[in-house]
Every structure is written in structure tokens, then in C-alpha cells.
Amino acid sequence: MHNKTIAELSAGLKAGEFTSVELTQSYLNRIDSLDEQLNSFITVTPELALEQAKQADAQRATGHVGILNGIPLAQKDIFCTKGVKTSCGSKMLEPFISPYDATTITKFNDSGAIMLGKTNMDEFAMGSSNETSWYGPVKNPWQLDSVPGGSSGGSAAVVAARLAPAATGTDTGGSIRQPASFCGITGLKPTYGRVSRYGMIAFASSLDQAGPMTRTAEDAALMLNVMAGLDSRDSTSVDEAVPDYTADLNNSLSGLKIGLPKEYFSEGLDDAVAKVIESAVKEYEKMGASVKEISLPTSNLAVPTYYIIAPSECSSNLSRIDGVRYGYRCEDPKDLNDLYIRSRGEGFGAEVKRRILVGTYALSEGFYDAYYVKAQKTRRLISNDFNQAFADVDVIMGPAAPSTAFKLGELSDDPITMYLSDIYTIAVNLAGLPGMSIPAGFANGMPVGLQLIGQHFAESKLLNIAHQFQQETDWHTQTPDAFK
Amino acid sequence: MQWEVVIGLEIHVQLSTKSKIFSGASTAYGAEPNTQACAVDLGLPGVLPVFNGEALKKSVMFGLAIGAQINERSVFDRKNYFYPDSPKAYQISQLYYPIVGEGFIDVDLEDGSQKRIGVTRAHMEEDAGKSLHESFHNQTGIDLNRAGTPLLEIVSEPDMRSAKEAVAYMRKIHSIVRYLGVSDGNMQEGSFRCDANVSLRPKGQKEFGTRAELKNINSFRFVEKAINVEIERQMDILESGGTVVQETRLYDADKNETRSMRSKEEANDYRYFPDPDLLPIVISAEEIEAIRSTLPELPDAKCARYMDTLALSEKDAKALTVDRDMADYYEAVQQAIGDAKMAANWILGDVAALNNKHAIEFKECPVSPEQLIGLLKRIQDNTISGKIAKEVFEAMYAGEGDADTIIDKKGLKQITDTGAIEAIIDEIIANNPSQVAEFQSGKDKLIGFFVGQVMKASKGKANPGQVNQLLQTKLKP
Amino acid sequence: MSKLDKSDVEKIAFLARLGVDEQDIPEYATNLSNILDMVEQLDSVDTQGVRPMAHPLDAVQRLRADVVTESNDRENLQAHAPEVEQGLYLVPRVVE
Structure with missing residues (x-):
């Protein structure tokens, strides 16, 4: 049962082959017996899950239900869930039992989906390896001494290890696509503003976007059907019609124009990864697509631009977590500043502190123009590059990450090299474009993700391109031996 | 030396919207603590602001009323600072692109002359909560009901030269916002508050002197007193050869003095940047004109x-x-x-x-x-x-x-019946022969005496015009 | 170029009200300096006349109708607060 996709499980529920309670219980059993190796959940919510499953079964008995009714899912611990601890991977929010639901959670609840629990993540989504979590690192199900990627490492590991058919992730600079690549699953970061950010704890407000992490493109489409849409509680969510994302899955790719940015295949890219990407592109050519080399000349600006904008926004966003109204408070504060300084000093981890300090500095008097305003300008140059490229091609392809999953601890003392592991994903966030990572093969025994980048609101197109690949290949069906 | 006083005011006006500027919580005054502070007002993790269109409309009305430029594109910025009444540790305000640009108002001075005071700008922002120091031993209680109430901050040019001018300006702004209905202007409830920047310079000097900022003065009377004591304080310093320190000061009405607020001074660096949770506010010329057409007579x-x-x-x-x-x-x-x-x-x-x-x-x-x-x-x-x-x-x-x-x-109805009045008059004439004689011999002023007597006798109800006329006739010799 | 020293880190950490262990300050100083060196690549880019980009879609703000939609939810919102009395959040005494 655990090797089935959402689409298959939904059909099974519909046909009465099993109930949601049975399905949910079987996943809870797997989590119970297997997650010890992975540490992919921060919180498992068995009682809530079974209660929701019971309700989903009851609802099904009364008649019409949606496709996600009764389907168990894992939610990244960045989404506020009413009555359930929402820690964002941080000691700072260890005591935070959210009094409200994020819009994404409300939408899944309304669709009848089941929440199995909250997945582990880099602290406040700041990290590319899941090693910054206060709850300890997540292991890569393919090789337990390797990282699953980050920040949505828990969600990626959960899906790869079949502890849930699908999960949610969030992506500020690659946090869905890079772990999807490292764990051999399908991950979609939608267009900025496509999915509501309300109740999703903000890291960098102008970059954050939630999306599905699944086995298949078809499942990602089913998830996005629920997640996408305008939210009156989020000023940055976009008032753009939500199509049925499954509608175009089976379109032919004949005549598809693929652009390969030469900057994404230059130095720094692992040779074995490059080979996998090249053969995946060949697969598309077999399906009738044409390939063209393109240039994104400002690619080298993406990482520095990002490391101004993201820390600046995060330094301000995390200021509210001050130990006054919720969250961790230090023992016996002697005065107000002591309360702030010690609560935040004891509650936040090293990487979060690093970024708060960088951002605070970049915004401080005398530096604002040189750093933040400058970065907002180079951000536009990066965005313009993509616009230009899309005049000639339908989709941009390349690696999701320069390497396969690295070893735990390998880069944790080297922030800059760690930052560079997001080199191919960051520009997409800066431009607000939709991007996907889909399993494209293996290098040195570890999964490799092919990144697809589309124009704003081209999610249907990306899903179609991904789905067609998955019709011709079986990389996405591969399961790590220990979790078969 | 002759000193010239230079005063600029920053007036904070609470806009009279039903809901807050960025949330759907009520702005009503006087509720139980924190019962009108919703998840957004509390700055819970994950919440987002959504801008109240009524706050924009009211701000534009004010701008139009003072003949100011309305910026078709304005932007919300975050002003970052830690303070427990500021739940997000930043205040959403407008630094770089305010909604209202330069304008002016004319104020009447006591000598009957008028003076034009420049308004530099007016921008929208959110109010903070309240800190309550009284009830708890060694602790401060925080009530966030007020947090997120829309404010329009109206910044004047340093055009005022006396406390009286400052008060006249403040009264005029108060009058305008009340006319427009953009604020209830209730000063007791804090709907209309004022910070005053006060400095002195030698008469004839162009450069401004170092200023002190007097915070949160909440009545017209206190504004005048606070500014005057601050002027005296600065003059004492300058006359004795000292220098004024640029700082924030608080007016203590009981002692009628200002004192330094050192707590607000430590390393102020607000790290303003555009709020990425909010998008630029764009208002078209047509929309501005539509608002102009709703302005009342000022x-x-x-x-x-x-x-x-x-x-x-x-x-x-x-x-x-x-x-x-x-x-x-x-x-x-x-x-x-x-x-x-x-x-x-x-x-x-x-x-x-x-x-x-x-x-x-x-x-x-x-x-x-x-x-x-x-x-x-x-x-x-x-x-x-x-x-x-x-x-x-x-x-x-x-x-x-x-x-x-x-x-x-x-029974206060006026007696207009001629017969009734004549009867009273006849009685008065009969009872006052000597006065009648005097009157008839030319002492015209005595008519007042007779009117008074008649009115008294009628308990004030006789029609004074009729009384007068009938008396004139009857007293003729 | 941008070498931050101990006192820079201390100053920034205070602005951010962020406790940093004394022995970690040199490492933060190095980390921060390296990050700033990396972002200095941007200095060489000509951005004359480029409009800063705040929102990827250059969208504009929607306006909310002025309607009260929230009601008193204090009990729920304060259920896990660090310190609350009489409905107020408590902090160490603030001197003004």
C-alpha cells in the first residue's frame, strides 16, 4: 500500500479496497517503526490523524468527496497548525502551540486530507542540509550518512522513504527542489504568490513559496489543485485563475523548445550529475522536443543578491519572536533587554543567528543603499534575463543542485560552500518563477534531480513536461532499499 | 542675545476606521485588555497584514484638504525596533514614499494676522499597544488592543516661532480632521497626539539650533506649557554658554518640566526597508478626484x-x-x-x-x-x-x-392683550405720581423705570415693545 | 574588504537583541566578513537606471474593506504565552 501514489490510493479508497483509517494506520505504523532511522518528523499526530481519517471515511460514506479525501499527508513544521506544536525547527518555538491554522492547512483540512504529523526542517528554513534543525538532522533514506537536503529535508525524506504518500514543503532559495533532488522525489515550487503564505512562518517574505513534494508529477498536480489560489489574508497572493493542474498532464511534448543555460553546466557542476542531466534531456528530444543553448548572464549574481535580500527580510521577520507573547523565554530575565537578548540568544541556532546578523548589518544606517537597494536592482536584472530567455524557449532545464547529497557534517562548518549548493535554484526564487525538480537518474548511487523552470504561472506546463518524462522513465518509482 | 524659537510638530491622528489598518480586529476604544488584539495584531508567526482601504481614503481626504500633492504610488516600510508594545518589533510606516506630500495650512494668530505653516508630508502607519506600569510589581503589562489602529502622521515644516503658533497650528489641524470626519480627534482617548521639535537659534541666524523632541503631548494646553518650559530650559543652557543635546524628552505635566527619555535613545537605527508583505499602494488620478468630490466644506x-x-x-x-x-x-x-x-x-x-x-x-x-x-x-x-x-x-x-x-x-406666554397691559400701566401710573410728574417735566430717561415696573408686575411676560408704546401714549401730559 | 571586528558584531547583535556567546564572536566576525566579501561581487554590476524589484510580479496592493471580522479570542491566543496576568502580557518593568 505504501508504494502507491496519491492518485492510486484515492482510487483504492473510492473502490472501497481500504478505508482511510486503515490507510492512515498503516502509515502511522511505518513512521513508528522506521522514522527512528531518519528523524524526519518533529511531531507525529496519530490521534488527530485517526480522528480525521474517521471523519473522512464518514464523509465518503455520505457521498461526494474530493480526490484528497482520506489521503494521509505530512506537513512541513513551518505551517501553523491549530492546537499542534509548530516549531519551525527551532528551540525558540518549541513551546509554540499554534492558535490558528495556516491557509494551506485549512485548505487540506477542507479537502478531507489527513495530517500524519509535522516534518523536520532546517531552523526557520535556513539551511540546505537539514542540519540546522534544533531537533537534529534528518538522514537521507538512500544513504543514512548523507543529508536529505534542506530546508524541506524532513518532507523529502518522508516521501522518499514512503512514510507518507506526499508532503508539503516551502522554497525560499531551493528548499523544495534541492531536497527533492537529493532524495529522488518530485518537488514543485510554484510561481511566487500562487500559494498563500498566510500561516507559513516567514523566512524571506518576497521569496517564500509553498509547494508539493510527491512521488509523481500527477500527485503534485493534485496537491497544487488544493493549495493554489488567491487568499484575502495574503496581500502578495495573486489573483489569477487556478486551472485544473491535471488537465494538461497528457499533452504531447512534440515541438517543445527546451533551453539549457550554459552557465548551469559550467565549473562547479559534478560530472556524474551533468551526465544524468544530459541523458534526461536526450529523453525529451526523443519525445519530440528541441534543445537550444541559452545564456543567463547574471547567473553569478543570484547567490550574492539572495544573501542580501533573504537575510535582510529574515532579520526583520524573526524579530517578532522575542519571548514576550509566545515561544521560548529565558529564565529570570533581569530587565527587558536581558529578556530579548537571552531568549533570542538561547533560542536561535548558529545559522539563524548568522543570517539575522548579516541582515541587520545590511539594513543598518549607511549600508541600506549599498546592500539592500543594490540587491533589489540586481534582482531585476536576474529577472530580466529569464524574461529574455523565455522569448525563445518554453522551458529551461538544468540540474537542481551541483552535486548529489553530501555527507552529514561535510559542509556544516562552511557556510559559503553550503550557500553555493543552491546556486541553480536561487535565481528562480528571485525572479518568482515556478520550478520543479524531478528524479532523472543516479550518480554514484544517489538520486539526481532535473530542474524545470517555467514562466510565471506555467505550473500546468511544467507538470505536463514532468509527467511525460515520468511516463517514459521509472526513476521516480525507485525506492531506497531500506524503505521498500 | 536675542533668541528665535523654531518649532515643528508631528501630529499623530488616529483615523476613525472600524477595523485596524492591517487586520479585521475592532478599533473601538476601552475594551478589556487584549480582547481586540487578533493574531495579526499580536504578530504571531506566519500572519500577514492586509491593508484597509478606508485608511487610504481618509488619508487622501486629509491631503486634499490641505492642498497637498497626493502620491499616486506610495509604499509601506518597516521601522525596526524592539519594544514590547510593538509586537512585530517593527512598525509598518511610510518613510520613503508617503501617501501625502507637501501642503500647507493658514492659521490665525492672536493679533488677528494669519500665518501659513508648511506641511512637509503625511504618512500612514500603525499605532502601538500600551504599556501599563502601575498594576504589577517590577513588571509591565502589555495591552495590544491599540496595536494596529491606523494613524496618519502629519509632519510640519519648522515654521512656528512660538508655543502659541504651535497651538494655533495644532487646533487648525484638529479642526480639519474633525471636519473631514477622518478622526474623532478625541485627545483624552489618544486619537490626536503631538510630538514637538523645539530649538532655539540666535535671531538672524539661518542654521537651526540643536533640537529636542518632546514626545506624546496630549492636550492643547500641555503643548503650550511643554513648549514654553522647554524654551526656557534651552535658553538657560544657551545663555550660560552650554549646548543643547539632541534627544527625546518627556513632558511631566505635574511638575511642569521636561525630562530626558534615555531609554529611547540607545542606538536608534530603525533599519527601514520596504515591507515585503505589502505591495505598493497605487491610486489613480480618477480615484483621487472621486475622493475630492466627497470632501465637505472646510x-x-x-x-x-x-x-x-x-x-x-x-x-x-x-x-x-x-x-x-x-x-x-x-x-x-x-x-x-x-x-x-x-x-x-x-x-x-x-x-x-x-x-x-x-x-x-x-x-x-x-x-x-x-x-x-x-x-x-x-x-x-x-x-x-x-x-x-x-x-x-x-x-x-x-x-x-x-x-x-x-x-x-x-405659564410664560407673553401678554400681548392691549387691555391687560393697559390695566397694569394704569396701576403703575396711579402708584407713582412723583415719577410721572418728573417724566412729564422732561426727564425722558425715566421711561426705563416705568417699563421695568410694568415688566416686574407682569412677571416679565408683557410684550416689551407694546409696553413701551402704550407707556409713551399714556404718560403724555 | 569588509572586515568586521568584534565590536561590529557586538553592535549588530545588540541591534538585533541577539545574545551571542563571547567565544563565538570571532567566528561570527569571520563568517560575516566572508559573506559580505561574497556579496561585494554586486558592486561591479552597473545598475544605473534599474528600478529596484520588490515583488516578483510587480503587483500592487489590494485594499481590504473596512469591516470588523475578528472577535475576542484572547483565551486561545494567550493559552501558551510565557507570562500573562489579567489579560496582559508581562515583561520586566520598562522604565520610560
Whole structure:
């Protein structure tokens, strides 16, 4: 049962082959017996899950239900869930039992989906390896001494290890696509503003976007059907019609124009990864697509631009977590500043502190123009590059990450090299474009993700391109031996 | 040395919206602590602001009223600082692109002259919560009900040269926002607050001196006192050769002194940047014009009209137009009785006097315009005299009913029956032969004595005009 | 170029009200300096006349109708607060 996709499980529920309670219980059993190796959940919510499953079964008995009714899912611990601890991977929010639901959670609840629990993540989504979590690192199900990627490492590991058919992730600079690549699953970061950010704890407000992490493109489409849409509680969510994302899955790719940015295949890219990407592109050519080399000349600006904008926004966003109204408070504060300084000093981890300090500095008097305003300008140059490229091609392809999953601890003392592991994903966030990572093969025994980048609101197109690949290949069906 | 005082004001006006500027929580004053602080106002993780269009409309109305440039594109910035009444540790404000650009207002000074005061800008922002220091031992309690109430911060040019000018400016702004209905202007409840930047410079010098910022002064009276004591303080320093430190100071009304607020001084670096949770606010020229068409007549225009078409004196016209509620009251009465001067005299006289005595605002005046109209009509149709009317008015004010009821109940109806008045006059003449003789021998002034006697005998109810006329006839030798 | 020293880190950490262990300050100083060196690549880019980009879609703000939609939810919102009394959040005494 655990090797089935959402689409298959939904059909099974519909046909009465099993109930949601049975399905949910079987996943809870797997989590119970297997997650010890992975540490992919921060919180498992068995009682809530079974209660929701019971309700989903009851609802099904009364008649019409949606496709996600009764389907168990894992939610990244960045989404506020009413009555359930929402820690964002941080000691700072260890005591935070959210009094409200994020819009994404409300939408899944309304669709009848089941929440199995909250997945582990880099602290406040700041990290590319899941090693910054206060709850300890997540292991890569393919090789337990390797990282699953980050920040949505828990969600990626959960899906790869079949502890849930699908999960949610969030992506500020690659946090869905890079772990999807490292764990051999399908991950979609939608267009900025496509999915509501309300109740999703903000890291960098102008970059954050939630999306599905699944086995298949078809499942990602089913998830996005629920997640996408305008939210009156989020000023940055976009008032753009939500199509049925499954509608175009089976379109032919004949005549598809693929652009390969030469900057994404230059130095720094692992040779074995490059080979996998090249053969995946060949697969598309077999399906009738044409390939063209393109240039994104400002690619080298993406990482520095990002490391101004993201820390600046995060330094301000995390200021509210001050130990006054919720969250961790230090023992016996002697005065107000002591309360702030010690609560935040004891509650936040090293990487979060690093970024708060960088951002605070970049915004401080005398530096604002040189750093933040400058970065907002180079951000536009990066965005313009993509616009230009899309005049000639339908989709941009390349690696999701320069390497396969690295070893735990390998880069944790080297922030800059760690930052560079997001080199191919960051520009997409800066431009607000939709991007996907889909399993494209293996290098040195570890999964490799092919990144697809589309124009704003081209999610249907990306899903179609991904789905067609998955019709011709079986990389996405591969399961790590220990979790078969 | 001769010193020149330089004052600029920052006035914070709470906009009278029903809900907060970025959340759907109520802005009503006086609720139990934190019962009107929703998830957004508390700055919970994950919440997002959504901008209240009414705050924009009201801000634009103010800008148009002072002839200011309305910026078709304005942007919200975050002002970052840690303080427990600022739940997100930043205040959403507008630094770089405010909604309202440069404008001005003309204020009346005590010597009767006018002075133009420049308004640099006005921007929208959110109010903070309140810190309560009294109830807890060694702790401060935080109430965030007020957090997120929309504010318009109106920043003046450093154009004022005395505390009195500053107060005149503040009163004028108060009058304008009340006219526009963009704020209730209630100073006790903190809807209208003022920070004053005060500095001195040698007369004739161009450069400004070092200024002190006086925070959160919440009455017209205190503004004047606070500025004056601050001027004295700075003058003492400068006269004795010292230098003024740029700092934030708090006015202590009990001690009538200002003192330094060192807590607000430590390393202020607000790290302003555009709030990425909010998008640029764009308002078209058409939308601005649509708002302009809803503007009410403002005090200056109203005053001019009262002088031109109602022939009121400048003094009366100004007095009637300062407070919009008073002007509305006046216009209702004036239109109904068709006597602009009589309406003005009554409203500026008896009505205002009793309101002042009872410290009641015009909009809460217990005598409605309709009731006053009922009273004045009885003067006009000679049912009662002006003097009796004052008595009736006091009864109305005390809640004894409308004019006709009181006149009936108290038997105050004027005596206009000639026979009845003649009978009283005859009696008075008979009882005062010596005065009659004096009058007839040319002491005309004694007519007042006879009128008084008749009015007294009639308990004030005899029609004074008739009394006068009949006396003149009967006393003729 | 941008070498931050101990006192820079201390100053920034205070602005951010962020406790940093004394022995970690040199490492933060190095980390921060390296990050700033990396972002200095941007200095060489000509951005004359480029409009800063705040929102990827250059969208504009929607306006909310002025309607009260929230009601008193204090009990729920304060259920896990660090310190609350009489409905107020408590902090060490603030001197003004």
C-alpha cells in the first residue's frame, strides 16, 4: 500500500479496497517503526490523524468527496497548525502551540486530507542540509550518512522513504527542489504568490513559496489543485485563475523548445550529475522536443543578491519572536533587554543567528543603499534575463543542485560552500518563477534531480513536461532499499 | 542675545476606521485588555497584514484638504525596533514614499494676522499597544488592543516661532480632521497626539539650533506649557554658554518640566526597508478626484461664506466654524429661522456658555437644533420675549422638554392683550405720581423705570415693545 | 574588504537583541566578513537606471474593506504565552 501514489490510493479508497483509517494506520505504523532511522518528523499526530481519517471515511460514506479525501499527508513544521506544536525547527518555538491554522492547512483540512504529523526542517528554513534543525538532522533514506537536503529535508525524506504518500514543503532559495533532488522525489515550487503564505512562518517574505513534494508529477498536480489560489489574508497572493493542474498532464511534448543555460553546466557542476542531466534531456528530444543553448548572464549574481535580500527580510521577520507573547523565554530575565537578548540568544541556532546578523548589518544606517537597494536592482536584472530567455524557449532545464547529497557534517562548518549548493535554484526564487525538480537518474548511487523552470504561472506546463518524462522513465518509482 | 524659537510638530491622528489598518480586529476604544488584539495584531508567526482601504481614503481626504500633492504610488516600510508594545518589533510606516506630500495650512494668530505653516508630508502607519506600569510589581503589562489602529502622521515644516503658533497650528489641524470626519480627534482617548521639535537659534541666524523632541503631548494646553518650559530650559543652557543635546524628552505635566527619555535613545537605527508583505499602494488620478468630490466644506471656506452670504462678522463666522459640529448645528438653526444673526447670537452665547459650563461637546449638546429652532420661533412670533427665552432655554438644557411644553407648563406666554397691559400701566401710573410728574417735566430717561415696573408686575411676560408704546401714549401730559 | 571586528558584531547583535556567546564572536566576525566579501561581487554590476524589484510580479496592493471580522479570542491566543496576568502580557518593568 505504501508504494502507491496519491492518485492510486484515492482510487483504492473510492473502490472501497481500504478505508482511510486503515490507510492512515498503516502509515502511522511505518513512521513508528522506521522514522527512528531518519528523524524526519518533529511531531507525529496519530490521534488527530485517526480522528480525521474517521471523519473522512464518514464523509465518503455520505457521498461526494474530493480526490484528497482520506489521503494521509505530512506537513512541513513551518505551517501553523491549530492546537499542534509548530516549531519551525527551532528551540525558540518549541513551546509554540499554534492558535490558528495556516491557509494551506485549512485548505487540506477542507479537502478531507489527513495530517500524519509535522516534518523536520532546517531552523526557520535556513539551511540546505537539514542540519540546522534544533531537533537534529534528518538522514537521507538512500544513504543514512548523507543529508536529505534542506530546508524541506524532513518532507523529502518522508516521501522518499514512503512514510507518507506526499508532503508539503516551502522554497525560499531551493528548499523544495534541492531536497527533492537529493532524495529522488518530485518537488514543485510554484510561481511566487500562487500559494498563500498566510500561516507559513516567514523566512524571506518576497521569496517564500509553498509547494508539493510527491512521488509523481500527477500527485503534485493534485496537491497544487488544493493549495493554489488567491487568499484575502495574503496581500502578495495573486489573483489569477487556478486551472485544473491535471488537465494538461497528457499533452504531447512534440515541438517543445527546451533551453539549457550554459552557465548551469559550467565549473562547479559534478560530472556524474551533468551526465544524468544530459541523458534526461536526450529523453525529451526523443519525445519530440528541441534543445537550444541559452545564456543567463547574471547567473553569478543570484547567490550574492539572495544573501542580501533573504537575510535582510529574515532579520526583520524573526524579530517578532522575542519571548514576550509566545515561544521560548529565558529564565529570570533581569530587565527587558536581558529578556530579548537571552531568549533570542538561547533560542536561535548558529545559522539563524548568522543570517539575522548579516541582515541587520545590511539594513543598518549607511549600508541600506549599498546592500539592500543594490540587491533589489540586481534582482531585476536576474529577472530580466529569464524574461529574455523565455522569448525563445518554453522551458529551461538544468540540474537542481551541483552535486548529489553530501555527507552529514561535510559542509556544516562552511557556510559559503553550503550557500553555493543552491546556486541553480536561487535565481528562480528571485525572479518568482515556478520550478520543479524531478528524479532523472543516479550518480554514484544517489538520486539526481532535473530542474524545470517555467514562466510565471506555467505550473500546468511544467507538470505536463514532468509527467511525460515520468511516463517514459521509472526513476521516480525507485525506492531506497531500506524503505521498500 | 536675542533668541528665535523654531518649532515643528508631528501630529499623530488616529483615523476613525472600524477595523485596524492591517487586520479585521475592532478599533473601538476601552475594551478589556487584549480582547481586540487578533493574531495579526499580536504578530504571531506566519500572519500577514492586509491593508484597509478606508485608511487610504481618509488619508487622501486629509491631503486634499490641505492642498497637498497626493502620491499616486506610495509604499509601506518597516521601522525596526524592539519594544514590547510593538509586537512585530517593527512598525509598518511610510518613510520613503508617503501617501501625502507637501501642503500647507493658514492659521490665525492672536493679533488677528494669519500665518501659513508648511506641511512637509503625511504618512500612514500603525499605532502601538500600551504599556501599563502601575498594576504589577517590577513588571509591565502589555495591552495590544491599540496595536494596529491606523494613524496618519502629519509632519510640519519648522515654521512656528512660538508655543502659541504651535497651538494655533495644532487646533487648525484638529479642526480639519474633525471636519473631514477622518478622526474623532478625541485627545483624552489618544486619537490626536503631538510630538514637538523645539530649538532655539540666535535671531538672524539661518542654521537651526540643536533640537529636542518632546514626545506624546496630549492636550492643547500641555503643548503650550511643554513648549514654553522647554524654551526656557534651552535658553538657560544657551545663555550660560552650554549646548543643547539632541534627544527625546518627556513632558511631566505635574511638575511642569521636561525630562530626558534615555531609554529611547540607545542606538536608534530603525533599519527601514520596504515591507515585503505589502505591495505598493497605487491610486489613480480618477480615484483621487472621486475622493475630492466627497470632501465637505472646510472651515476657511465656510467662514468666508458666513461672512459673504450671511453677513456675519468675521469674529462670529470664525467662532462658528472652528468646530464642525457647532457649524452644522448653526446651519440647521439658521436655515430654519431665517435669521443668521439671531442664530449666531444664541449659539455663540447661551448654547456655548452652557456647553462650556458643563464641559460638553457640541455634538453632545442636550438641546438639539430642532429644540432650539422651536424656541427661537416663539421669540419671532412674539409668544415669549428674549429674556423669557433664556429661562426656557435653561429648562430645555436641563431636560424639561421642548420650548412649547415649558412655556405652557410655566405659564410664560407673553401678554400681548392691549387691555391687560393697559390695566397694569394704569396701576403703575396711579402708584407713582412723583415719577410721572418728573417724566412729564422732561426727564425722558425715566421711561426705563416705568417699563421695568410694568415688566416686574407682569412677571416679565408683557410684550416689551407694546409696553413701551402704550407707556409713551399714556404718560403724555 | 569588509572586515568586521568584534565590536561590529557586538553592535549588530545588540541591534538585533541577539545574545551571542563571547567565544563565538570571532567566528561570527569571520563568517560575516566572508559573506559580505561574497556579496561585494554586486558592486561591479552597473545598475544605473534599474528600478529596484520588490515583488516578483510587480503587483500592487489590494485594499481590504473596512469591516470588523475578528472577535475576542484572547483565551486561545494567550493559552501558551510565557507570562500573562489579567489579560496582559508581562515583561520586566520598562522604565520610560
